Amino acid sequence: xxxxxxxxxxxxxxxxxxxxxxxxxxxxxxxxxxxxxxxxxxxxxxxxxxxxxxxxxxxxxxxxxxxxxxxxxxxxxxxxxxxxxxxxxxxxxxxxxxxxxxxxxxxxxxxxxxxxxxxxxxxxxxxxxxxxxxxxxxxxxxxxxxxxxxxxxxxxxxxxxxxxxxxxxxxxxxxxxxxxxxxxxxxxxxxxxxxxxxxxxxxxxxxxxxxxxxxxxxxxxxxxxxxxxxxxxxxxxxxxxxxxxxxxxxxxxxxxxxxxxxxxxxxxxxxxxxxxxxxxxxxxxxxxxxxxxxxxxxxxxxxxxxxxxxxxxxxxxxxxxxxxxxxxxxxxxxxxxxxxx
Numbered sequence: 001x002x003x004x005x006x007x008x009x010x011x012x013x014x015x016x017x018x019x020x021x022x023x024x025x026x027x028x029x030x031x032x033x034x035x036x037x038x039x040x041x042x043x044x045x046x047x048x049x050x051x052x053x054x055x056x057x058x059x060x061x062x063x064x065x066x067x068x069x070x071x072x073x074x075x076x077x078x079x080x081x082x083x084x085x086x087x088x089x090x091x092x093x094x095x096x097x098x099x100x101x102x103x104x105x106x107x108x109x110x111x112x113x114x115x116x117x118x119x120x121x122x123x124x125x126x127x128x129x130x131x132x133x134x135x136x137x138x139x140x141x142x143x144x145x146x147x148x149x150x151x152x153x154x155x156x157x158x159x160x161x162x163x164x165x166x167x168x169x170x171x172x173x174x175x176x177x178x179x180x181x182x183x184x185x186x187x188x189x190x191x192x193x194x195x196x197x198x199x200x201x202x203x204x205x206x207x208x209x210x211x212x213x214x215x216x217x218x219x220x221x222x223x224x225x226x227x228x229x230x231x232x233x234x235x236x237x238x239x240x241x242x243x244x245x246x247x248x249x250x251x252x253x254x255x256x257x258x259x260x261x262x263x264x265x266x267x268x269x270x271x272x273x274x275x276x277x278x279x280x281x282x283x284x285x286x287x288x289x290x291x292x293x294x295x296x297x298x299x300x301x302x303x304x305x306x307x308x309x310x311x312x313x314x315x316x317x318x319x320x321x322x323x324x325x326x327x328x329x330x331x332x333x334x335x336x337x338x339x340x341x
Contacts, residue, residue, distance in 0.1 A: 001119035009046030035060035058117035059110035062140035147287020160184030181205035
C-alpha cells in the first residue's frame with residue numbers, strides 16, 4: 001500500500017508498505033478521505049509531536065471496513081465507517097467517564113502513532129463507527145472535527161436563546177457557528193481578521209460578523225443589551241484573544257477554552273471578579289465516544305452545511321503540495337486528501 005510518511009518537519013515521502021493485518025479485537029479500514037487538521041499543520045511545521053517522527057499523520061478519516069479479526073462482531077465488511085482516533089485503556093477512571101485524553105495510556109492515531117494518510121489502517125474495532133451508505137465520504141471525513149465542536153458545546157452547556165461569541169472563523173470556528181445555530185443560540189457573533197472568512201461564517205448562520213478588532217467589544221455589548229455574551233468560544237489559540245474573551249462575557253457567563261496556545265502561555269484570571277460574577281472557564285479540545293456518534297448523526301441528517309469544507313481535494317501523491325499551499329488558500333476551510341482511485 002501507499003503511505004505518506006512525514007520523515008522530518010516539512011517533508012513527506014510516499015512509501016510502499018505491506019498492507020497491515022488486523023489482530024485480535026482489530027479491524028482493517030480501507031481509507032477513502034482524510035481531512036487535514038490544524039494539528040496536522042502544527043506537526044508538519046515542527047511545532048508539535050516532533051518526537052513521533054517519522055510518522056504517518058492523519059486522524060480525520062473515513063473509509064470502508066476491509067477486514068476484521070475473527071473475534072470481532074458488529075462490523076460489516078464493505079460498509080462505510082468513521083473511526084474515533086483517541087485510544088484509551090477502556091478501564092480506568094477517565095475512560096469510564098469518556099475523558100479519554102486524561103487516560104494514562106492514551107494514544108492518538110496520526111499524532112502519537114501512525115495515522116490515516118495511507119491506503120489502509122488497522123484500528124481497534126471498538127472505535128469503528130458504522131456510517132450510513134447515503135452519506136458521501138467527503139462529508140463523513142468531517143465527523144471527527146465536528147465531534148470536537150459537539151464536545152465543546154456540551155461542556156459549555158449551550159442552550160437555545162443564549163448569546164454566543166465565536167472568536168475565529170476558520171474551519172473549527174465555522175463549525176462552532178453552525179452548531180450554535182442548530183442548538184438555537186442567538187445572537188451568534190463571529191470575529192476574525194479575514195473578511196472573507198467572516199462572510200463565510202455569516203453565510204453559514206452567524207448573525208453578526210466583525211473583522212475589525214477595535215469594533216468587537218462594542219458590537220458584542222450592543223447585541224446583548226450591554227450585558228456581554230452568555231458564552232464566548234476562543235477557537236484561535238491566541239493569548240490576547242483569551243483576555244479579550246473575559247471582557248466579552250456577561251456576569252455569570254462562560255468561556256469555552258478551545259484554541260490551543262503554546263505550553264508556556266498563561267491566562268491572567270481575575271479571581272475575585274470571577275467569583276463575584278460567577279463566571280466559568282472550561283477547556284475542551286477533542287471529540288470522543290458519544291461526541292463522535294452525535295457528530296455523525298448531525299452530518300447524516302444534513303444539520304451542517306458541508307460545501308465550504310469539501311471543495312479542496314488533493315490525491316495522496318500531492319500531499320506535500322496540499323500542506324504547503326494551505327496558507328495561500330484561506331477560502332478553503334478544509335483540505336481533504338483523497339485516497340480512492
